[in-house]
Amino acid sequence: MPQPSISSPVNAPASAHAILWGRALRVFAWLSFLAQTIIIGTGGAVRLTGSGLGCSEWPLCTPESLVPIYADQGIHGIIEFGNRVMTGVVGIIALAVLLLVLARVGGRLLVFSALRFAGAGILAAVITFVIVSLFSLPATPFAMGALLIAVIAAMVRSFRLTTDRRDLVVLAWIVLLGVVAQALVGGITVLTGLNPFIVGFHYVSSLLLVCVTAAFLVRLYGQPGPRERAVPKWFAILSHVTGLALAVTIVFGVLTTGSGPHSGDADVLRHGFDATVLAHVHAWPGYILAALVATLTISAWVLRLDPRKWLLVLVLAILVQVGVGIWQAREGLPPLLVGIHMVLASLSAATYTVVVLHLKKPVAPRE
Incomplete structure (x- = not known):
């Protein structure tokens, strides 16, 4: 008998709790695909309206503020800041998909393992930021790099602990890893004054994430x-x-x-x-x-x-x-x-x- 799908438990009894979690996973999987597509549109709007440097700093928008506060930033600052907000939305959705998959596949063990790595990654990013700042260097890219390394370590750990629906676990981790990497590339884009090659790489990376979220949907609804x-x-x-x-x-x-x-x-x-x-x-x-x-x-x-x-x-x-x-x-x-x-x-x-x-x-x- 074929193993029942995580999204459609055919030929197997399913509790109301499992059905609810399965529905939540499907909803967030679709939201992830839509968000990855929308952020290509918002990123395109930044470029096509000449708003690429609407926020002159990263991750802050100005040297003093996270949001645009200067009158001369105008609509360009709003468009650029809106795209940065969309990056946060994409990341939250990607994290939700990952946690839902880990909960359905491995239960609390996988979820708590991922959360522990997340906490360690945030702590490592903060420590890295403080240390690099002491040398008067741009600290945020180094901090994001430390967080990226923590995500990779957490991903490897999940692979080792996963025995069921590893395909969904791999795809969910790739999306989250891609979002973190994209945030880092976006920052480098601003810091390099919109280098066209980095901008192009940024777009291609976003396009690949749309493909990965589409693959996740196919495998989610498919037979494992x-x-x-x-x-x-x-x-x-x-x-x-x-x-x-x-x-x-x-x-x-x-x-x-x-x-x-x-x-x-x-x-x-x-x-x-x-x-x-x-x-x-x-x-x-x-x-x-x-x-x-x-x-x-x-x-x-x-x-x-x-x-x-x-x-x-x-x-x-x-x-x-x-x-x-x-x-x-x-x-x-x-x-x-x-x-x-x-x-x-x-x-x-x-x-x-x-x-x-x-x-x-x-x-x-x-x-």
Whole structure:
């Protein structure tokens, strides 16, 4: 008999308490996916409105305050501070998902272990901040680094203690670890004056977290246990080649945006590439991607393969993405269309992630 899913305990008795916790986990898992997508939009708003240095300091907004207090900060300070607040929301939701998973999988042992590491990490961050401050160095990045190390140690500890639904535990930890790392990268972005390469890395990292939260949802609703390939080998290989085309398209899209007019602040210089040339280079892997997805979709429906419905969603997402890309290029890159293009890229990547996870199916139980 297959092991019941953590989210849908089929063929196993479930108490009202377990059902309630399962529902809470599903709700927060969806909130995590939505929050990771929304923060790409708010981060894009910071860049596209020239608000990247609306808060001149990090983690404070000004040398004297956590929030924008100067009149000359104006709307830019509000937009930048709003994105920082959204980072906190994303982190709280990610922590809630992790604790709910640990509670359902390992009970109090795993939860208390994670909380102990959290307390130790906060203490280590405070001590690091105090020590580094004595040398008149920027202490916050070092403190965040200490906290990041504590999160990694806690993650390794959870892996060792987990025997059930390790897939969900791994994904939940990756999201929380990613949020902490993203906060550190965001601070470095401000401290380096919006270096375009760091800004681009910041966006790609956020996009990957959207993909991880999408993967968590798929595994949460899926049947646990060993899995086997559910599609022909050539189809699986072509699917991974499609993923490579998607990655190349996104990377060149980031480089194109990094060469364009939306630097995040009027005084920030771009990295010097020719944006017009990059826009054409960005389109080439995009057309290859569209052809590959079309091939996969037609093949999946002809062979009636499991990923076929999600491939249709991916086709729709890419068609809209291509349409918005052409539109924004012809209109001179208006900020709203560029922002929509950024969010759609993350949703396309998340949909592709779901497609890949449907290339396998649970191993059928032996009689």
